[in-house]
Amino acid sequence: MAYSEKVIDHYSNPKNVGTLDKSKKNVGTGLVGAPECGDVMRLQIEVDDATGMITDAKFKTFGCGSAIASSSLATEWLKGKTVDEAVQIDNMDLVEELNLPPVKIHCSVLAEDAIKSAINDYRKKNGLEELVFEERIH
């Protein structure tokens, strides 16, 4: 199976690999997936409390090229968005942008879950109610 150029590009030059200080109150961390499934994504956002703007986003991913590309692209999209805007990111947008084939759609679902999980972690840390998302079957 050949990968799309965009997947190869994100894999070869991943954007925003790294770790934010999770002890900070304005950093939200999402850790999703499981080692036995072959994908684990950790996605983190740093939020400017005053504006609600995501000023930084980092990821680390254990997974195939599509999983790495999905999380790399997600961090790019997150930066500069408000938390409310970030909630709207849909996995199908990632699928379209990266030209993921059907067997790799679960990678984009995982990235969307990681975003939502990071946002909820941020909300929880800041005394906000966690958002409830529809159960997804991966």
Added chain:
Amino acid sequence: MLKLPIYLDNNATTPMDPRVLEAMIPYFTEHFGNAASRNHPFGWEAEEAVDYAREQVAKLIGADPKEIIFTSGATEGDNLGIKGVFEMYASKGNHIITCTTEHKAVLDTCKHLERMGGEVTYLEVKADGLIDLKELEAAIKPTTILIALMYANNEIGVIQPIREISAIARKHGVLFFSDATQAVGKIPVDVNKDGIDIMAFTGHKMYGPKGIGALYVRRKNPRVKVTAQMDGGGHERGMRSGTLNVPGIVGFGKACELARLEMAEDAARLSKLRDKLENALLQLEEAYVNGNREHRLPHVTNISFKYVEGEGLLMGFNKNIALSSGSACTSASLEPSYVLKALGLGDDLAHSSLRFGLGRFTTEEQIDYTIKAVSDTVLKLRDMSPLWEMFKEGVDMDKIEWASH
């Protein structure tokens, strides 16, 4: 000059040796006859070529030419060998013993027979991939008609204790079938010394053409018969109908002859290269060889690089190096290799594995390139891996509640 891409997936298929192709060519055009045409020179030529190839094939495995049934490959051989015995010996019993790390062509054939009223015992393997001989013997019952165990495993290269297995089979009067696809042509296989009654193997795993293989069926001590699975002209002593693939058979014969003459030299050279590759990659932290390292094919190694996912790893160099992984991120089930899981590997380690299969045309330069490319990619991906970070921080990952999906 190093030529890219490098092919290290020789367990999947091997390139054809140019000497094999050369032997085949006249049989596509000039000598195109049907080997079953008894009444003209075209048929005679073809028949003569088939007879010669049958001798070449038989000689490689220490068999009599009459014991060689040409098939389309090992999958057909596995089907014909196992189903053929099941039908032929139905009056003696319906029980077959096999093991969990067999190729799908054996496992799925056994599953098929279970639906047809057969009973199958699937032996587990030990952590090193070898079966337990005591368990094998204990599994035999009065209705057992066949033990079906592979010679060498396609994913980890582990060689089963064939002579001990056949001794047990003999002792209990049970036939012994072996899928020897990965072993024949790579290591010495002798059906008489090894005590094998029925054996499947194929051309394209030993530098011969695809689409041609053979089933060895013993004719003496005991005389074995298998029920044909395809009806037709009664070719191959009635066990496998269908016009013989003469060019394929000629190529297969030549490949067997070359293997017989060059096997020892190839194996010695490849085991050195394999050891060099393996030892260099084991310098990486948290890298483990899967399967028994002593009882193993000389050209194969299977290594797990913990905290890195196999398919992601392949992507780092798959333009330049052809390898396969036990990960199955592309399959709908997301299930990693059942062979590695049968060794007791966790799914995470199974997902992190690479299989290296060296071959006759592998060079030291290619191995050096591969060592560097694989090592670099493992390091790069570990920098990107949240699991590696946790490992380095001493986090106990078994205690994390993973959201499995």
